Every structure is written in C-alpha cells, then in structure tokens.
Amino acid sequence: xPDWAPKVIVVGVDGxxxxxxxxxxxxxxxxxxxxxxxxxxxxxxPEGWWGIVGSPPTPAALSESLTQAQHDALDAAVGGLxxxxxxxxxxxxxxxxxxxxxxxxxxxxADLLILGKRGAGLLERIxxxxxxSRVAHHSPCxxxxxx
Numbered sequence: 001x002p003d004w005a006p007k008v009i010v011v012g013v014d015g016x017x018x019x020x021x022x023x024x025x026x027x028x029x030x031x032x033x034x035x036x037x038x039x040x041x042x043x044x045x046p047e048g049w050w051g052i053v054g055s056p057p058t059p060a061a062l063s064e065s066l067t068q069a070q071h072d073a074l075d076a077a078v079g080g081l082x083x084x085x086x087x088x089x090x091x092x093x094x095x096x097x098x099x100x101x102x103x104x105x106x107x108x109x110a111d112l113l114i115l116g117k118r119g120a121g122l123l124e125r126i127x128x129x130x131x132x133s134r135v136a137h138h139s140p141c142x143x144x145x146x147x
Contacts, residue, residue: 010104027083039088040091115132
C-alpha cells in the first residue's frame with residue numbers, strides 16, 4: 001500500500017478554541033508533509049437579525065462587520081501557528097460554511113480538509129447540524145475532525 005502524503009491541506013477556522021486547535025494540527029501536518037496550507041474562514045451573513053433591532057444594516061455596515069469578523073478569525077488562527085517553512089495562504093469567504101469549505105477544498109485540489117469538531121453556536125447545530133458533520137458526510141476529500 002502506498003504511503004499517503006497530503007500536498008494541499010485546507011483548514012477551516014471560525015475563531016473558536018476548537019478551530020484554533022484544528023489550525024495548529026493542520027500547520028503541523030503541513031510542515032511534516034511539506035504541504036501547502038490554506039487557512040480559510042467563512043462568515044455566514046446574518047439572516048433576519050435586524051428584525052429584532054429595527055431596520056437592516058446598510059450594505060457598508062454589514063460588509064465592514066463581516067470583514068472584521070473574518071480578519072479577527074484569521075488573525076487569531078494564523079498568529080498562533082508555527083508556520084516556519086510552511087507555504088500557506090489565507091482566504092476570507094462569505095456564505096454557508098459547510099458548502100463554501102467543501103467547494104474551496106475541491107477548487108484547491110485539497111488532499112485533506114481539517115475542522116474543529118464543534119464551533120458553531122448551539123442553535124445552528126440544532127437547526128442545521130454542525131458544519132463538521134455536514135462536511136464529514138459530503139466532502140470531496142478526506143476530512144479530519146479535531147476535538
């Protein structure tokens with residue numbers, strides 16, 4: 001049986017403790033296998049939250065809020081990693097995290113997609129199922145879930 005050696009690793013980060021652990025695991029594997037690491041954050045646009053507090057935000061305010069959330073998640077993940085000698089790229093995406101991560105992995109030719117086992121809020125897990133669960137069942141490549 002041939003040895004499996006990933007050349008492209010994608011890790012999804014959302015700023016949660018488990019996603020930071022997943023990013024650390026991904027960076028370690030990327031260093032070991034000399035793989036390119038893609039650190040990806042996906043922000044789901046808020047749907048209807050303004051119904052509680054009044055009128056919808058302006059497009060500029062929504063864009064600024066989403067952009068800041070993405071920067072914060074990426075900064076937290078990348079800033080804590082040992083990326084010495086690791087080729088890596090970062091990407092900020094908007095949409096449904098499970099679908100976007102799977103599409104990103106397919107487009108990048110990923111050999112491995114790594115996620116924290118949990119990260120979304122309780123309500124999302126109850127209504128939609130966890131991102132990790134959906135990705136594990138439908139990913140175009142092997143998936144590693146990190147506790």
